[in-house]
Structure formats: structure tokens, C-alpha cells
């Protein structure tokens with residue numbers, strides 16, 4: 064079928080319509096049964112209520128999907144029998160007829176997206192896939208039938224691309240969308256990378272990384288995942304800023320992921336440390352954005368990198384060991400307990416306590432030194448008192464106050480913020496902790512202070528670069544994970560978006576915060592605008608997560624967001640600092656990139672926006688280099704009869720429409736049209752790769768339209784091909 068063919072010309076349109084009607088009717092019948100309270104009668108009142116509750120939940124879930132029970136089908140053949148499976152967002156079992164639906168996250172659902180011709184069906188049989196078919200269903204009506212592959216027609220039909228392009232040509236929304244219906248084969252494979260094994264999914268801007276991260280969580284909640292299955296309320300997604308986190312979190316309900324925590328690593332770290340009131344600064348970024356002295360920029364970059372170096376975990380470990388062994392050397396325990404009616408004395412001297420502590424430090428237990436030391440102490444006490452098993456509980460209770468007091472003394476004054484800062488600022492402390500781990504050059508970098516010129520806030524604050532070290536102190540002392548009341552449990556899964564911006568030290572800590580292997584990383588090294596916090600390469604991340612043999616790095620090779628014209632320009636910018644960056648976009652035509660130069664910036668910008676609105680675009684971003692520019696621009700545009708909302712802090716919400724925002728907050732967001740305001744060499748210094756990365760982020764935000772606006776000449780990378788290059 065071609066794009067222009069009327070939707071209902073497919074020869075199977077009528078039978079498919081009939082099948083759809085049958086499915087809707089079967090679902091409605093099932094809903095009626097569930098909603099009929101009288102039928103949910105158990106042996107007693109409590110059972111009846113539970114049954115009614117469960118039925119209510121099932122009904123609520125199914126009712127969300129009656130308007131579009133499925134979006135595709137698979138014709139399969141197993142053991143000589145042909146069968147058509149319908150694939151939807153929610154599984155439905157038709158007990159009395161042929162209208163069942165399999166869910167997209169199930170193992171068999173995967174066959175809809177892959178290019179596989181056969182699979183291993185139950186009972187060791189081989190199944191073959193005869194046909195894949197997309198069924199566009201909206202409001203319980205069949206709109207279109209498109210065959211994606213069909214044995215009878217010689218295999219692939221090109222239909223998958225056709226459906227995709229149609230979807231990509233739609234207007235943007237002010238929320239991230241799910242792509243369950245048009246997931247592409249390589250995305251499907253990445254999303255289903257083995258559960259319980261860390262994975263890095265990398266790809267250019269618009270390749271669907273963030274989208275795939277959320278779909279992977281949905282996939283992980285499916286019963287087919289067995290022991291690796293996770294619950295949404297025990298999953299965590301970390302994103303680079305709150306604007307993006309709120310934008311992306313809107314995809315959760317559609318994927319049945321209500322309850323997943325979506326936040327930034329800083330907010331998460333502060334909340335974990337119980338320091339929600341603290342202000343977070345990123346003084347390195349302030350310097351990089353505002354200071355033109357390249358030597359200072361380099362020094363700041365290096366120091367930030369050193370603070371997040373993977374080896375810092377060992378440094379923190381050695382530091383804590385030194386402090387704790389020092390404290391325990393001054394302590395001893397004198398207690399007594401009644402064992403078998405006899406009061407037995409217990410004395411543990413400093414040397415014994417030291418040995419117990421050393422053993423704990425050497426094990427580096429996940430629950431943290433404090434809990435492990437307390438347990439070791441108790442074990443030693445029970446052994447020395449020769450407590451018979453049946454008396455253990457009672458004796459434990461008797462000893463508890465003394466053991467708890469002693470443990471508190473060993474760990475007295477060990478707070479994440481003060482210990483982290485002491486380590487990073489006191490030369491003698493750092494040198495002793497870094498022995499055998501860091502070389503002299505790195506120690507000097509850590510002791511330098513290139514940020515003296517950047518002001519600190521008056522109120523209590525922590526910088527993003529010191530948070531990982533503070534978190535390391537907390538994790539080693541008390542464990543790390545999800546707080547559940549007073550308990551700490553590993554997250555079922557953690558997704559790290561924009562993983563190129565998180566330090567190897569943070570990676571090592573997050574790996575401890577989740578079930579083994581339950582970390583998915585999404586990232587694009589071309590967009591590393593926070594490279595001072597990030598790894599040098601994915602190899603660093605693999606190292607931090609247990610070595611290259613244990614962590615897969617998968618690549619998404621296609622991009623989906625933008626038109627051919629926008630994608631090509633982005634690729635040109637990225638290739639200047641990342642020669643390996645090759646971007647293949649879905650070939651979707653659009654308007655030529657608009658270039659407006661020579662005149663008042665606000666006037667040119669207003670003109671660009673006017674043209675975009677005229678063309679029917681609704682969500683338009685005016686991307687500036689700095690926060691102050693975004694603020695000022697919004698004001699100036701009012702004089703041009705244009706109402707643009709400024710998004711200038713993380714607290715702002717993106718609700719759609721025309722907005723001005725600085726490039727660092729635009730990251731990850733997308734709009735129908737983007738206008739790069741100040742698209743010149745004075746704003747984005749071509750000699751600094753960091754600036755080119757920012758420029759790349761700015762030009763890659765638009766789905767359908769892009770305009771470049773500059774007072775004078777355009778940036779050399781943005782001129783028309785052949786012009787001034």
C-alpha cells in the first residue's frame with residue numbers, strides 16, 4: 064500500500080473490522096462480569112471483598128484499553144497449525160472465543176517487532192512467522208491495515224517504515240509519548256537486553272534512548288521476566304534536570320508504570336542523605352558557561368573529573384577505615400549477661416574490637432559498615448558468652464543497649480557531608496587516604512581550587528561534584544538503596560538517562576543501590592555537556608560496573624525525531640568533535656532550515672516564530688545559550704506581539720506552546736519547531752568542543768522545523784553547505 068492509498072482498500076479490511084468488533088464485545092462482556100459485584104462472592108465477607116477489589120482492578124485496567132484493544136497481529140504456524148495472535152498494550156484472555164490479545168512486553172509479543180522468521184515455541188517446536196500486520200485502531204474503530212511482512216508477498220513489504228513515518232509526522236505533545244505501536248527492531252532488541260545484566264544503550268539525539276529506557280521498565284514488570292521481574296514502585300529513573308523529569312514522567316501511566324520515581328541524581332542523593340533543604344550548586348558549570356579563561360576552565364574541568372573518578376571509592380574506603388580504626392582504638396566493651404541463670408561478664412578490648420572492624424572493612428558489605436560491625440560485635444559476644452541457641456534471643460536483647468552504645472561511639476561524628484568535605488579539602492587527610500590509589504598529579508588536582516571566583520550561596524549547600532563523594536561515605540557506612548520506612552532495600556531497577564553526564568563514582572554507587580545487574584544506562588557521548596562530571600568513555604562506565612565482560616554496550620543506529628534537513632545539520636555539528644558520530648535519520652522530508660541574519664535578534668526571532676506558527680506548529684522552543692538571554696528574550700518578544708514563556712529554572716514546567724529556554728534546560732526535550740537564537744561564533748565559540756556540544760543540543764530539538772537566527776554572520780558550522788566553509 065502506498066501512503067496515499069485510501070485506508071480501507073486492504074483486502075482484509077472487512078474481516079479485520081469484524082474481528083475488532085468481536086474483541087470489543089468480548090472485552091465489554093468481561094468487564095460486565097468483573098463489575099457485577101454479586102458474582103464476586105467468596106466464602107466469607109473478607110474473601111468477597113478481596114475478590115471484588117481484584118475484579119475492580121482488572122476492570123479498571125482493561126477498560127483503559129477497550130478503545131484500542133490491539134495495534135497489530137502476527138500470523139504464526141506451529142506444528143502445521145496456523146493461528147493469528149493479536150498484540151496490544153494489555154493482555155486479554157477471551158475464555159469463550161477467539162478474541163484474546165497478547166501483550167507487547169511478553170516474549171511472544173517481541174516477535175511482532177523483530178525481523179525473526181522463526182522462534183522456538185513451547186515443547187521444543189519451531190514456530191514460523193507468516194505475517195506481521197499493523198492495525199490502526201482508534202475509538203474502537205479500525206482505521207487502517209498495513210502489512211509489515213508477509214510470506215505470501217515475498218517477505219518485508221516496507222510497511223513498517225510507512226507506519227513509522229506517518230507516526231513521526233504527527234505534531235509533538237507537551238509530554239513524552241510511548242512508542243509501543245511502532246517500536247523498531249533494533250530498539251526492541253535493546254529494550255529486551257537480558258534482564259539482570261547492566262546495559263549501556265547509546266545513540267544519537269532522537270534515537271529513542273529515553274523512550275526505550277521507560278519501555279524497558281515496562282518490559283521488566285511483565286510476568287515473563289520471572290525472578291528478574293520488578294515492581295514499578297521499586298524502580299527509579301534519574302534524568303539530568305527536573306524539567307525533563309516532569310516531561311518524561313508523563314509517559315508512565317500509558318506504560319502502566321505509575322509509581323516509578325523519576326527525578327534528578329542530585330535531588331535523589333540529597334533526599335537519600337536526608338538533606339532536602341540543602342541548595343545544590345554546579346559551580347563548575349557556572350565557570351564553564353561564563354569564564355573565558357581557558358586555563359581556568361581546564362583546571363575546573365579536571366578537578367570536577369577527579370572528584371568523580373571511579374578510584375575515589377577506594378579513597379573514601381581508606382579514609383573511613385583510617386578514621387574508624389582510630390576511633391575504635393580508644394574503646395573497649397564491658398558488659399554482662401545472664402546465661403543459664405548465671406551472670407557472665409563480657410569484656411572486649413580495643414584490639415579485639417579492632418580485629419572485628421578490620422574484618423568488616425575488608426568485606427565492604429552492602430548493608431554498610433555500621434550494621435555489619437554491630438552484627439559482628441553481637442556474634443562475638445554470643446560466642447564468648449557461650450550462649451545456647453535457645454537463649455540467644457533473650458541474651459541479645461539484654462546486650463542490645465551496650466552494643467548499640469559502643470557502635471554509636473565507633474561511628475560517632477561520621478557524617479557524609481563533613482567527612483566528604485574533610486577528605487576533599489584537608490591535604491594530610493587526602494594524602495593518607497589516597498595512598499596507593501591516586502598518583503601525585505591527581506592528588507594535586509584535587510587539592511587545587513580553580514573555582515575561587517565563583518560565589519557560593521549563603522545558605523547550606525552542596526556542589527554536584529562533591530555529592531558523589533558524600534554519597535560514597537553514606538553508602539559505605541550505612542548502605543545505599545531505596546528507603547522503605549526504616550529499612551533500606553535495593554531498587555528493583557535503576558535507569559540512568561543521559562548517562563554520559565554521571566561520574567564513574569556515581570555509577571559504582573548506583574550499582575550498589577540496585578539489585579545485582581539492574582542498571583540500564585542511556586546516553587550519547589556527542590551530547591556530553593556535563594563532561595566534567597562524566598566518564599571519558601563507555602569503557603569507564605563498564606569498568607565502574609564490573610568490567611567490560613559484564614556490561615553490554617548497545618548502539619541505536621537510527622534517529623527518529625527530526626526531518627532529514629534538521630538531522631543533516633546536527634550531524635555536521637557533531638562530526639567536528641566526534642569523528643565517529645554517524646547519524647542515520649528516518650528519511651522524512653520537511654521544510655528547509657530557515658536562516659535569518661542581519662538585524663535585531665528579537666525581531667528576527669519573532670519572524671521565525673511567526674513563520675512556524677503560520678505553518679501550523681504549536682510547540683516552539685527559542686533556545687538561547689544562557690539563562691539570562693532566555694529571560695531577556697521573553698521580555699523583548701512582547702514588543703513584537705509575541706507571548707513566549709521563559710523556562711529558566713528547574714522548577715519551571717513545560718506545558719507546551721512557545722517558550723524561551725537556555726540550551727542546558729532544553730536537553731532531552733523536543734518541540735515541533737526550534738529556533739536557535741544567537742546561532743553565531745560569538746555565542747558558541749567554534750574553538751571549544753564544549754560549545755559545539757551545546758550547539759548540537761540546540762539544533763537537535765525540533766521535530767519538524769528549525770530556524771537559525773543571528774545578528775551578524777551565522778556560525779561557520781551552520782551556514783548553507785558550501786557557503787563560507
Ligand SMILES: Nc1ncnc2c1ncn2[C@@H]1O[C@H](COP(=O)(O)OP(=O)(O)OP(=O)(O)O)[C@@H](O)[C@H]1O
Nearest residue numbers: 242245246247268269270271272273274623624731
Ligand atoms: N520507534 C519509534 N516510533 C515512533 N517514534 C519514535 C520511535 N523511537 C523514537 N521515537 C520518537 O523520537 C523522538 C526522540 O526520542 P527520545 O527523546 O527518546 O530520544 P533520545 O535518544 O533520548 O533523544 P535525546 O538524546 O535528544 O534526549 C521522540 O519523539 C520519540 O517519540
